[in-house]
Amino acid sequence: MKEDIYGIMAEFDTPTQLVDAANKVREAGYTKTDAFSPFPLHEIDEALGIKRSILPLLVFAGGITGLLSGIALQVFVHYIDYPLNVGGRPYLSWPSFVPPAYELTILLAGFTAVFGMLFLNGLPRPYHPVFNVPRFALATREKFFLVIEAADPKYDHDEVRAFMESLDPQEVFDVPE
């Protein structure tokens, strides 16, 4: 295992080839893998065996937190700290509490969605080894790339390289760290 290698990258011409290759990579038992495509490929999640993100659960938790804090804020202000008689209504005038509580639900759920997404993706990330391969710039245009990382427990440089060659790629590159 060479220390200065991040992984091995294969280049493909079509999304179908990439998905087929990704399926074979998963079946071969590699887990530290990644795929790059100019546009979203929903099949790739399944092909690489990427599990569903926990983001929806975080967003739900964020929403619930917003809801509860919205209610708590208003109950504290209008009922405990500074009870104010508004048109003879009860202090605990819950129907009027609903819109602000709802807005806070949306706000915190929205923040959790955006910042949670960035956090779970490890963003912002100014450096990534895959950019050391000059042809990788084509990933934003017309080429499809698949990487098996050196950190993979099954990784063996020559074996992986031979395996990548067998997937019928356009080209195979070593990715320097």
Add this chain to the structure above:
Amino acid sequence: MADMSSYQAPADLNRLRTVALGAGGIAFIVWAVGLYLDPEQALLSWLLGFIFWGGIGIGSLGLLILQYLTGGAWGVVIRRIVEAGSRTLPVIVILFVPLAIGVMTHTAYEFTHLPPDDYTIKHRGWFMAPESWVLRSAIYFALFGVMVYLLNKWGGEQDKTTNYEDAERYLGKATAFSGPVMVIYALVVTFSVVDWVMILDPHWFSTMWGLLFVAGWALSCLAFTIALLAYLSERTPMDRVVGRRHFHDLGKLLLALVMVWAYFNFSQFLIIYSGNIPEETGWYITRMSGAWGVIGIMLVLLHFALPYLLLLRQDLKRKAKILATIAIFILVMRLIDMFYLIGPNPRINMHGLEKGAFMLSWMDFVAPVAVGGIWLWYFFGQLMKRPLVPVMDPFLEKAIEHGRGH
């Protein structure tokens, strides 16, 4: 190019059609006995069935207009179902006849019995005359009729085209027509439900009323469509058309409409609560006390909270059977919601009970079955008249492919 005959509706629908007519016919006869015993209650129960099932039919027109406007795969796969739903308008008009007779004979609707010096009669004048009520309803049906006729004409002519350029022209026509007509549709629905339902309590009014039904009927129709699509997706030819992603998309729209329903209802409640004016609050005071109050809380929990939480989950929206179960559950809640809106209103003959007392008649069960059976019988007949997908639509192939994805 798709073959028209290969998208014919499955023959199973014929059996459903017979069952619907049988159940509807028997219920109709039982209801007719009720009409003899207690005409006002029978007509109010009939109104319950009419607003529920007629709402699915008129809501179909709304969804048909909406899917032309937005485009997208979900609209292409349900277009023929909502088209068939909109073409039930003739039977909806026939189902309306008992109500028209009820108003003309002063049998139902309290406003037909108000003394001439009642302030609503004084101020609204001819608007409160039974003749003008029936005439207005005829105008609403005529306006709906024009929309139904034109959209279905273009949809049918698109099937007969032989190339995509012609097919696209008809799609363009329907889309251009749908824009301004969406506004007219919402206005006509507003006017019609003010006349058919809100006027049951002649002294109460709400500016939110029309939107409650624009959204509520779209919700009823979408829930009905999802249940039917799930049934069809297990049979040829729709098993070749609909995929789990279509159900996912329809499930998202269902979630949105459940939320819109809650939003409009709560808006109406909050405005009246904040305004705190006696002539408005009475409507809610009735509906928040006793058995009506229990139904109200049940609606909040089961018409909104439960479907909302279930539909948040992605995996549940993608399984046709589970989504269809949720949709049917929502349909049942829709019926209870309509009962909650219609039931507590003042009546001509209160049977010695106080205004707003809880009343649940056996006819409230029979009449929706009668109306529903007749409506479904006609609906399935319409559905079988055309291929189950718009075979020549330029977006059909893409729409089918969309469903296959992940």
